[in-house]
Amino acid sequence: MFDLDGYAPIIIAGIKNTLMVGLSAMFLAIIFGLIGAWAKTASNLMVRGFANTYTTVVRGVPELILLLLFYYGFPQLVQDLAESFGYELTVDLNPFLAGTLTIGFIYGAFCTEVFRGAFASIPPGQAESAKALGMSEALMYRRILLPQVMFYALPGLGNVWLVLIKATALISIIQLDEIMRMAKIAANATREPFTAYFLASLLFLAITVVSMVGQHYLEKKWSRAGAH
Amino acid sequence: MNFDMLMSYTPRLLEGLWITLGITGLSVLIGLILAVPVALMRLSSFKILQWPSYFFVFYFRGTPLLVQLFLVYYGSGQFRVELTELGLWSYFREAYFCAVFTLTLNTCAYTAEILRGAIQSVPKGEVEAGRACGMSGALLYRRIILPSALRSAWPAYGNEVIFLMQASSLVSIITLLDLTGVARRIISETFAVYEVYLLIAGIYLAITYLLVFIFKRIEVYLQRHTQSMS
Numbered sequence: 001m002f003d004l005d006g007y008a009p010i011i012i013a014g015i016k017n018t019l020m021v022g023l024s025a026m027f028l029a030i031i032f033g034l035i036g037a038w039a040k041t042a043s044n045l046m047v048r049g050f051a052n053t054y055t056t057v058v059r060g061v062p063e064l065i066l067l068l069l070f071y072y073g074f075p076q077l078v079q080d081l082a083e084s085f086g087y088e089l090t091v092d093l094n095p096f097l098a099g100t101l102t103i104g105f106i107y108g109a110f111c112t113e114v115f116r117g118a119f120a121s122i123p124p125g126q127a128e129s130a131k132a133l134g135m136s137e138a139l140m141y142r143r144i145l146l147p148q149v150m151f152y153a154l155p156g157l158g159n160v161w162l163v164l165i166k167a168t169a170l171i172s173i174i175q176l177d178e179i180m181r182m183a184k185i186a187a188n189a190t191r192e193p194f195t196a197y198f199l200a201s202l203l204f205l206a207i208t209v210v211s212m213v214g215q216h217y218l219e220k221k222w223s224r225a226g227a228h
Numbered sequence: 229m230n231f232d233m234l235m236s237y238t239p240r241l242l243e244g245l246w247i248t249l250g251i252t253g254l255s256v257l258i259g260l261i262l263a264v265p266v267a268l269m270r271l272s273s274f275k276i277l278q279w280p281s282y283f284f285v286f287y288f289r290g291t292p293l294l295v296q297l298f299l300v301y302y303g304s305g306q307f308r309v310e311l312t313e314l315g316l317w318s319y320f321r322e323a324y325f326c327a328v329f330t331l332t333l334n335t336c337a338y339t340a341e342i343l344r345g346a347i348q349s350v351p352k353g354e355v356e357a358g359r360a361c362g363m364s365g366a367l368l369y370r371r372i373i374l375p376s377a378l379r380s381a382w383p384a385y386g387n388e389v390i391f392l393m394q395a396s397s398l399v400s401i402i403t404l405l406d407l408t409g410v411a412r413r414i415i416s417e418t419f420a421v422y423e424v425y426l427l428i429a430g431i432y433l434a435i436t437y438l439l440v441f442i443f444k445r446i447e448v449y450l451q452r453h454t455q456s457m458s
Contacts, residue, residue, distance in 0.1 A: 057429075057433065059436070060432065060433035060436040060437060061394070061429045061432050061433055061436075062394040062395065062397040062408070062432055063394070064397045064398060064400070064401075064408060065397060065408060065411075065425060065428055065429050065432060066429070068412075068425055069422060069425040069426065069429065072415075072421050072425075073421045073422030073425050073426070074422070076419075076421040076422055077421075077422045166291065166292040166293075167292070168292075169292035169294045169295055170292075170294060170398075172294075173401060180292070180294060180295065180298075183295075183298075184298075187298075187302060191306075192306055193298070193302040193303045193305055193306055194299065194302075194303030194304070194305075194306040194307065195306070197295055197298045197299040197302065197303050198299060198303070200295050201287075201291040201292075201295045201296070201299060204290065204291045204292055204295060205286075205287065205290045205291055208290040208291075209290070
């Protein structure tokens with residue numbers, strides 16, 4: 001069914017880049033999410049304001065616009081600024097880097113909400129006992145809160161991952177050789193666009209299924225470990 | 229690049245906005261109507277009704293919308309002869325039709341899943357009370373189950389509509405001049421990359437929070453029986 005004049009393996013090979021962008025972006029999103037969740041509960045008004053602006057703006061603007069803004073807008077802005085100071089400068093972003101940063105930044109906002117809920121689910125007695133033992137805030141996060149928060153955040157993070165991996169298809173428009181772009185190349189070369197894109201969609205479906213099985217397994221394993 | 233110059237593009241931006249809202253509105257409306265039977269099929273006790281609905285929802289929720297758009301817009305070209313015979317080619321040739329077609333199926337799948345959860349969460353007592361009053365089948369659904377399900381599904385449905393409005397920016401990739409498409413066209417004429425994208429981002433932000441506000445107001449209205457009378 002998927003012959004595509006020998007182009008099928010090329011599309012399948014695109015999985016590697018899709019997963020690399022997806023995993024790097026997810027890692028970044030978790031970091032942004034942890035910082036965001038901490039910032040949203042910070043006592044400093046400005047820190048809180050930043051965190052709220054971050055989640056509000058990111059969730060209110062389409063991913064495509066943010067990606068285009070970052071990939072095309074940011075280098076232009078740097079060039080214009082450099083020019084106004086009298087420098088001649090050409091900035092070109094690497095598609096892998098731009099894609100990973102944008103997707104990580106966007107889904108960091110969703111992770112922020114996940115972690116905020118997860119921190120709120122940790123029984124308050126845990127933080128209180130840490131304080132009673134004289135731990136500083138940093139130590140309390142490292143020893144008490146962070147090890148537990150993952151357990152509460154896992155279902156939410158799993159859902160973020162499932163949405164994130166589908167969002168990586170967007171990066172094909174900035175020419176990164178992931179599943180979608182390889183499918184486009186195959187579609188143009190073989191004149192069988194339906195077959196090519198259908199194969200691409202099945203690959204995404206496969207990633208989704210494997211992720212769901214993995215999430216189920218992790219949740220079972222962690223709920224045993226974290227059974228209180 | 230000054231903002232006076234940007235202002236001169238207002239009519240074109242308004243046209244783009246109209247296309248964005250039109251595609252979103254049409255897809256949401258048709259998608260919602262189709263989602264009800266899909267959700268009911270999924271909840272049916274007949275396997276032959278369950279499975280098609282299950283696979284439809286699974287496929288459209290498990291693959292990127294961009295792939296679905298390309299599959300319909302570019303993929304239909306592979307079946308040009310067959311579609312012409314059926315008299316459908318003149319539709320699938322149009323980017324606007326393909327956009328609404330794809331977004332409708334996509335939102336239908338997500339909405340069906342939301343509805344399924346909501347129908348399952350309708351309190352048993354309400355259904356039993358309805359039965360005790362002599363209602364059955366369609367009447368029970370119309371008077372008891374669907375209104376109750378709509379209330380509990382409303383917040384999640386609001387999010388879905390907002391996601392779809394934002395996701396409609398993808399139709400610019402299949403050559404449509406929606407808000408994003410107009411922005412890209414203006415940029416190719418003026419090279420004002422970040423100014424235009426920032427402006428467009430602001431417009432999307434405004435539509436998003438306007439929708440959030442509208443859905444919240446309707447939610448308050450739907451939940452009015454739970455509020456105190458004071």
